[in-house]
Amino acid sequence: MLTFTLISADKVFRAGPELPKTVDRKQAEYHLVLITQELETPFWDKVAKGAKEEADKRGSSVEVWGSYGKDQEDFLKKLEIAIDSKVDGIIVQGLDTPDFKELTKIKAAFYGIPILTVANDVPMADSLRRTYVGSDQFLAGQMIAKQLLSDMGSSGTVVLMGDSREEYYQQQRVNGIMDVLKRYPDIKTEYAETIESREMIIAATQDVLNRQPDVDAFIAVNANIADAMVQEIGRRSQVAPYHIYSFDDSKDTMSLLKAGKLDGIIEQSPEEMGRLGVKLIIEWLRGDTVPLDTDGYLTDIRLLKATDAP
Numbered sequence: 408m409l410t411f412t413l414i415s416a417d418k419v420f421r422a423g424p425e426l427p428k429t430v431d432r433k434q435a436e437y438h439l440v441l442i443t444q445e446l447e448t449p450f451w452d453k454v455a456k457g458a459k460e461e462a463d464k465r466g467s468s469v470e471v472w473g474s475y476g477k478d479q480e481d482f483l484k485k486l487e488i489a490i491d492s493k494v495d496g497i498i499v500q501g502l503d504t505p506d507f508k509e510l511t512k513i514k515a516a517f518y519g520i521p522i523l524t525v526a527n528d529v530p531m532a533d534s535l536r537r538t539y540v541g542s543d544q545f546l547a548g549q550m551i552a553k554q555l556l557s558d559m560g561s562s563g564t565v566v567l568m569g570d571s572r573e574e575y576y577q578q579q580r581v582n583g584i585m586d587v588l589k590r591y592p593d594i595k596t597e598y599a600e601t602i603e604s605r606e607m608i609i610a611a612t613q614d615v616l617n618r619q620p621d622v623d624a625f626i627a628v629n630a631n632i633a634d635a636m637v638q639e640i641g642r643r644s645q646v647a648p649y650h651i652y653s654f655d656d657s658k659d660t661m662s663l664l665k666a667g668k669l670d671g672i673i674e675q676s677p678e679e680m681g682r683l684g685v686k687l688i689i690e691w692l693r694g695d696t697v698p699l700d701t702d703g704y705l706t707d708i709r710l711l712k713a714t715d716a717p
Contacts, residue, residue, distance in 0.1 A: 548583020
């Protein structure tokens, strides 16, 4: 009787219409892995959502791996495990370091595993990644600079704050900002570097405010810097007189924007990145899109002002 009851219950459970239709890994055409340094953050949760939906739609599976709080050692270990596991394809947040490039250029290439970078790119020649899916970071920098000019005018002192690793995507953002601001001789710019820890960001912000008491604007090139930077500015004086901008790939920037502590951010399209990344890598594996465009596939961006925040 007990056995009959359990079998019947199991059949009812499996037949339930409310159960999600996901692709079983054993039945999947391709097994993909998405790897990020920033698990369980709003931005990367959206990338993962888009990737999973597209993989399911295409009869494949995607697992989301990675590290928390930009633990690079753990992140690289996950990437190496994915390569050793001989998965069909890897979609990964680009990391502009020699260890990352060695894994993608030598080890993944040896096994014939396609690597696609998402959201943060690395130079193709250094990594042999098949393509990049994400924002045009140079254009994003230009958009921030143009909004700053609209808000501040054509003269003033602007501080760009980035982390000391100066990764490729941050270099592109800075290049875009400077491409616009260099045309205005009455705008003075300074690039401030900091290690990505709260204490060091606060110290770097203090140093800038001490040396540049007449600063008019701040741009957090690395969005993870924005919260601690804004906190220190607010501790020293009112935040309102300053023009402060950043990007949406941090868990803090949207709440800072809603609170009126940021004047604007670049809003990206993380779900679209996840969907397009899976679509392209599956098309490459099937031989439908060969070769992929090495220049990359760009997703939508827009400048979101504090007055636009939901």
